[in-house]
Amino acid sequence: MSTRYSTKEDYLQFAAAAEKGVEYKQVVAEKDLRLMNAAKRRLGLNDHFTLGDCKITGVINRGLDLVIDFDNSQGFVNYNQIVFENGNVVEMEYPMEGSFFLNHDLYFENGLFTFYCLIWSPESQESAGLGYLTFTATDIKVNQIEK
Amino acid sequence: MSTFSNKDEKVVRTVVADIDYQALLDTSFDSYNLETKEQSVSLNAQKSFSVTKEQIDNLGLDNSIEGNNVNVKYDINYDFDSNLIYLTVTFTDFNEIIESETLQGAVFYDENNKIDAVFNVDGEPVLMSEIADMNLVNKCGFFGKLFNAVKKVAKVVAVAATVVAVAAVVVSTAGVGAVAVAGVGASVGAGVIAGSTALGVAVSAATIAAVAAGVFVLADAITVTADVLADVTCDLERKNEAMYCPAFLVGQSLRIIPVPVKRSQAVEPIKAGQSFWTVSSMWARDLAVAASGGAIGPECDNRPGYYHHYHLVGRVGGHSFFGTPIDGIYNK
Known part of the structure; x- marks a missing residue:
């Protein structure tokens, strides 16, 4: 089983280090790095794939697929939809709609993608507004759709 | 120009x-x-x-x-x-x-x-x-x-x-006894954007005037390089008060207009979605606080080339970026 690196603790430590101007480095296990790279290769993603700061605006089930629309106006990507084929929500601490993607890890292992995501939710009970979201999927596609 | x-x-x-x-x-x-x-x-x-x-x-x-x-x-x-x-x-x-x-x-x-x-x-x-x-x-x-x-x-x-x-x-x-103005656009820099003329970065008078008028145009923004950031950082650090450069996210890169404005001038634009970059985390945080009564962060996608930033309360509006990019990589 792969490890979740985009954790709440990690986010808070990273923030504290940034505030002090100190560098904060994560150490990723070699096995996990291999699985992350496998996911990127399969999807043709570069090192800069990130949904960070995109706001989830809609979640629908289309057949077996999970389709998530998001507002990318404050994000770092051009696309605004991600489709998890044969998507399965493994963990969802807070409602997705209205939440923002923060950091995430993506793995490919045994024919399945696992997408661990840290979110910021207006409904979070935690002071930093953090929550977890985890999906699995057999494939992942990103789209830029006209709104 | x-x-x-x-x-x-x-x-x-x-x-x-x-x-x-x-x-x-x-x-x-x-x-x-x-x-x-x-x-x-x-x-x-x-x-x-x-x-x-x-x-x-x-x-x-x-x-x-x-x-x-x-x-x-x-x-x-x-x-x-x-x-x-x-x-x-x-x-x-x-x-x-x-x-x-x-x-x-x-x-x-x-x-x-x-x-x-x-x-x-x-x-x-x-x-x-x-x-x-x-x-x-x-x-x-x-x-x-x-x-x-x-x-x-x-x-x-x-x-x-x-x-x-x-x-x-x-x-x-x-008032100073001579009908002379120092530097092209010096009258522009009279207070709001004082010091802009000291930058080693070429900036047109029209761009400076546009920034002073609260108009931030992507076409005026330049790609951040180590040299640009060093120049702007030196210039900002010489000042005694927090100053902010209008910033734009272009794909995964950050561009800035190297014409800093005071915090009071950045508050309304950041609420409306305009991002800004500044030198220190404290200044960046202060802008978010001034605009929304609080700040979220600092946060950053922990990848080479990304910038630390604060968000306004509720994650509305623009980013308040600061510092140098992760791993010192300026252009992704």
């Missing part, structure tokens, strides 16, 4: 205020009052026009006033400290106000060393010299609303603002 050459080098140019603004005022307005104070110049002027049917339609007036006069009142104020010029045009039909809107602009010298001003019209920079061009009148939002009536007065408005700008320069320079 006017550029700023070197950090400590200043070009001194003599401003020849050869415009006979008194004569312009006499011929342009029915009545006016030009007042100069220690820190400002103001012009209140008025002109009447006979209303045609077309103007009635365009301005949404009652048909019964065809042939009657519409009064146009101009209130123009120029503040030396901020270098901002405020232009309010009020149309009145008898005693009823039909249209009244205030534009904020900044005065600067163009590449021919002529005084011009840039106004923020619905988020777009509009030069005073362009407003004077009749062909552009209908294209700019505010003036477009006034259509033909403004067509007749556009030049008057331009003249009036120029008169105030010229008068302002004369008054401000007279």
Whole structure:
């Protein structure tokens, strides 16, 4: 089983280090790095794939697929939809709609993608507004759709 | 294009205020009052026009006033400290106000060393010299609303603002005993964006004026490199107060306009979605707090080339970026 690196603790430590101007480095296990790279290769993603700061605006089930629309106006990507084929929500601490993607890890292992995501939710009970979201999927596609 | 050459080098140019603004005022307005104070110049002027049917339609007036006069009142104020010029045009039909809107602009010298001003019209920079061009009148939002009536007065408005700008320069320079202004656009840098001229980065006077007027245009933004960031950082650190450069996310890269503004000038734009970059986490946090009463972060996608940033409360508005990118990678 792969490890979740985009954790709440990690986010808070990273923030504290940034505030002090100190560098904060994560150490990723070699096995996990291999699985992350496998996911990127399969999807043709570069090192800069990130949904960070995109706001989830809609979640629908289309057949077996999970389709998530998001507002990318404050994000770092051009696309605004991600489709998890044969998507399965493994963990969802807070409602997705209205939440923002923060950091995430993506793995490919045994024919399945696992997408661990840290979110910021207006409904979070935690002071930093953090929550977890985890999906699995057999494939992942990103789209830029006209709104 | 006017550029700023070197950090400590200043070009001194003599401003020849050869415009006979008194004569312009006499011929342009029915009545006016030009007042100069220690820190400002103001012009209140008025002109009447006979209303045609077309103007009635365009301005949404009652048909019964065809042939009657519409009064146009101009209130123009120029503040030396901020270098901002405020232009309010009020149309009145008898005693009823039909249209009244205030534009904020900044005065600067163009590449021919002529005084011009840039106004923020619905988020777009509009030069005073362009407003004077009749062909552009209908294209700019505010003036477009006034259509033909403004067509007749556009030049008057331009003249009036120029008169105030010229008068302002004369008054401000007279105060130090010489009719001289240091550096192209030096009058622009009078307070709001003081120090911009010290940057080693080439910036046009129009860009500086646009920033002063609160207009941040992506086309004016430059890609952040180590050299650019070092220059801007040095410049900001020399100041005693927090300053912020307008920033844009272009794909996964950050671009900045190397013309810093004060925090008070960044608050409304960041609430509206404009991002800013500054040197320290403290300054970046302070901007978020000033705009929203709190701050989220700092956070950053922990990948090479990304910048730490704060968000406003509720994650609305733009980013408040700071510092150097992760791993020192500037261009992804």
